[in-house]
Amino acid sequence: MIEQKPPPSRRQKNTRKLTVLKLARNMLLITPVIALYFTSHGLSLTQITLLQSIFSIAYFSLEIPTGYISDRYGRKTSIIVGTIIGVIGYLFYWIGTDFWSFALAEIILALGRTCIS
Numbered sequence: 001m002i003e004q005k006p007p008p009s010r011r012q013k014n015t016r017k018l019t020v021l022k023l024a025r026n027m028l029l030i031t032p033v034i035a036l037y038f039t040s041h042g043l044s045l046t047q048i049t050l051l052q053s054i055f056s057i058a059y060f061s062l063e064i065p066t067g068y069i070s071d072r073y074g075r076k077t078s079i080i081v082g083t084i085i086g087v088i089g090y091l092f093y094w095i096g097t098d099f100w101s102f103a104l105a106e107i108i109l110a111l112g113r114t115c116i117s
Contacts (some may be wrong), residue, residue, distance in 0.1 A: 017117025038102065039095070047099050054103050058110035066114040 008016075038048045070078035089112055092105035 025033045034093075041102075043098065043099060043102070051099070051106050053104055055106040055110050059114060062111055062114040063117070066111070066117075070115070078115050082112045084112075085109075085115060086112030088112075 035048055039045075040049065043051075066078070066082075080109035086109060089105050092101060092108055096102045096105055
């Protein structure tokens with residue numbers, strides 16, 4: 001007699017989905033594309049590197065405050081808010097035309113990512 005495994009629970013399915021989402025996000029697939037996007041808007045390699053530094057500093061600086069907010073209001077709420085903020089950050093990329101608008105987009109994206117992490 002062959003024993004059949006019970007179907008995966010909802011929690012197991014959601015854990016798998018979250019793992020795939022985190023893997024895709026952490027691979028930073030957008031980085032080479034965004035560098036080309038920045039150069040098409042007239043930014044130099046120095047400015048692009050500076051934008052990446054701004055993102056890293058903002059990410060580091062916002063990690064603890066957003067962790068507190070996540071603990072206070074819940075992980076699910078934090079993920080939803082982080083996703084919404086991330087979409088807003090990408091909208092700023094879309095409407096951005098100069099270094100400072102892209103810098104603002106980097107800060108907003110860092111905030112969104114820290115809410116999710």
